[in-house]
Amino acid sequence: MRTPHVIVVMGVAGTGKTTIGPLLAARLGVPYAEGDDFHPQANIAKMSAGIPLDDEDRWPWLDAIGAWAHERTGLGGVVSSSALKRSYRDRLRAAAPGVVFVHLAGDRELIENRMRQRQGHFMPTALLDSQFATLQPLQADEAGVAVDVSGTPEEITARAAAALEALDTPSAPTP
Template sequence: MEPQPVVVVMGVSGTGKTTVGRLLAAALHVRYADGDDFHPPRNVAKMAAGTPLDDADRRPWLDAVGAWARERGDRGGVVSASALKRAYRDRLRAAAPDAVFVHLAGDRDLIGRRMAARTGHFMPVELLDSQFAALEPLGSDERGVVVPVDGTPEETARLALDALRGLRGPGGRPHGGPAGGCPPR
């Protein structure tokens, strides 16, 4: 059986990381983990109160996500995590060097409308601007793809799968830098 990559579905809140991540995991026949589940309760409470997390808040969360990714090894997996800054992605790659990123990208108005319409999530729409301000696009040396989220979740997942297949190098392992259809902002 061919080794599977660990895919990190990244982007600002409201892009559909959980929904698309689950669809990708099902299509790839690998396990899915929601990055939100790795947050300590104090992080969730802070975000729910409308306070953005700082780097110190994110470190233990990133380490927990990275540990999950490392444990998946060649079995592969899909995990959703905002991973907005290059430093955050570097921290995840330090734990799981073969991780590949799928950046779900859309414009602020679309994402804001989606966030306003969802229920039962701790992240308030008021924090969206701070997320866009923190967002650093994938660098040309980062393994990953940028996928627009202006379609349905199923369409977005299909675009992501196609883009991931385009990254596969010799032996089926992902390689290369960003590809895909839309700018990160």
């Protein structure tokens, strides 16, 4: 991308935000911040117990991510955040108006299989249904792209980078 945007890599648990985020940041030459690191310990304990977060749990977390994105405005960066609801993305945009979203999207079965294979993560597979129930995909008026999560991390990252480049390239005038 020509301008140093702050990119929020979003999607339900298990889509690969923690894998694709750093790869995309490296490709773009900007820093990466892991969204899970912004969660207060109470949120992690709740999710570890299989209890979905509610909006009151998420607001301080989103505000912390938004503050990081605000600090990176004009410098660029990549941060992961589920950002499942429009209201969550609106809150991030309020803190850092130029953020662009990369929605990692995929088939529920593929995502569940990936979640079962990962080790040491606090998010149980049991919460995947609540994630999909909460998800509100990007809308036409939101700056961002949806990227399919099938394939290798490198393939997904390449698709994300190409989609972001296309988003940042002005359309040629029609004759």
